[in-house]
Amino acid sequence: MTIDSNLILEVKNLNVEFTTDDGIVHAVNNVSYKVERGKTLAIVGESGSGKSVSSLAVMGLLTASNSKITGEVFFNGKELVGADPEEVRKLRGDEMAMIFQDPLSALHPYYTIGDQLIEAVLVHNKVKDSEARSRAAEMLTRVGIPSVEQRMNEYPHQLSGGMRQRVMIAMALINGPELLIADEPTTALDVTVQAQILDLLRELQKEFGTAIVLITHDLGVVADLADEVLVMYGGSAVEHAPVREIFYEPQMPYTWGLLASIPQISAKKEQLDPIPGSPPSLLNLPMGCVFAPRCTFKAQVSDDACANKFPDLLAVSVDHEARCHLTESQRTAIRSERKIGKV
């Protein structure tokens, strides 16, 4: 066990499999990452890339009898994979918390906002109801809910989408967790509200020193909030780098594709460049590189390596890793030719 007191979360070779009638679904394959205290790691990828599943596995929320988790997850130096579920339960909502994509379905429709927050306080704290209530009110005020006393007696459906996500954030942070996993926290919200929620997350992170694992497919959000980025594809990590390098020195064709598909006002072209094809089936992953079937540059690699061997996650620089058979000079040439990143 590595003890680095600066790390809140360390994931090593995490694998998640689901046994189904059609075969074994390899949802997460050998994913490793570290999250420093107070920092933000963004996990980026398309739906089905394993980004949500890996986070649910970290939280101990993958309880389906057909799921199998292997590898190591150290939270505050404590191994969570294979740990007593009761121990992990005590951490959840207290030291690590999670918010979800759609706050309307994530909040219980039958209980008031106040009840749901008070419940979150009472699970982990032996305090009086009145104390829990005032903590809930305080937290709701902190996340920017107006007329809190009235709102606490209301039900989720009576609030707007942005307000609901604020409530979710208040509920997640009410016990002052050291880690917050935010699973697409702005995807279901209006664009104007998205920015407010991101601002709120940033403020609260500064105030509470919470580390955030931000799961998203929106690179705009990543640029806004992340310190480090892990790009996932087909259940595997394909690139891992500080946020600046992902935007300025991306090394992997899939990351290039993601960057090229961001709309840019300054760009003269009128069309976006989507990545051709669709993500691989996690039931039948390709023999070689998971991205090879959609990769435009595989012809430049000799010996058909892309189709036969999954490239290792190799260091490009000190804190930058990527999986690709292209040589560094080939990548530089392609990037400058296609104007990918800042060259």
Added chain:
Amino acid sequence: MFPYIVRRIFVMILMLTILSIITFLLFNAVPTDPAKLTCGKTCTPEIVAANRIRLGLDQPLYVQYIEWIKGIFVGRTYGSGTATFDCSAPCLGYSFRNGEEVTTMIVDALPVTLYLAIGAFVLWMLIGISSGIVAAKNHGNWKDRTIMGISLIGYSLPVFFVGLLLLIFVIVRWNLLPYPDYASPFEDPVAFFQTMLLPWLTLAILYAAYYTRLTRSQMLETMGEDYIRTARAKGLSERVVFRKHAFRAGLTPIVTSAGLDLAGLLGGAVITEYIFSLPGLGRLAIGAVTEYDLPTITATVLVAAVFVIVANLIVDILYAAIDPRVRLS
């Protein structure tokens, strides 16, 4: 909540009015002269004509309908002059077959059906919901499969089959219980329970099987909801997640179903009452149908329909009590 209930009650009154009209028209749509049914084989046209006037059947339809409704609320008087007959409210008509007021017949039969339905209801809800929960909690393993297998069998057996089977074996072959002979629970509780046990079981087997399946599927569906994941993410124990978060949400459709099923039975559990010779509403209705006792048929139909409509109202109110989205919209 209050305006919601007022609105529902208003709708209920409207439905009851429409229903009473349909029931009344049913009475008149039967291709028989109701007046002819009032006397036996030795009937003369004169008696029929006299009876027609006496029962008000010579009046136009709308007058008859108003008289009928008036009878229910304030009572009515049949005939005129010296040969009058008072039928006090709620007057559901006069059964010329039995020479008795229909209201009296229904009042006598209702408690029997009430005991039958409520006893069976309690039994099947207890068995159905608990085994449904056990099945859901053990989703996919042998306990779940066993419960589902048994409930499938229970659900596929028709009431008349289960009823007859119980009657033949428990009573006729093994003599475990005396032959059914209904007695009021206040007069002879032992005889009451001995008589009611098998009918309760007969109905409970079918419904418990259905409620097991319903509860299981509801719980499984609810356990997959996002807010259950949130509850777990908060660090709540599985027990609290299940009892506080999942059960209440999964309960709503069960309440709906339960209310309507109970109401349906209160209208008369025809087959069960028949097999076990229970003098309830179902048997009253069947007797009335075979004897062409029109006022009794209309009355039993009306009573059964009132049960269903009132149950609907109660279900709606319960729904609102459980789900704030219904209450506040």
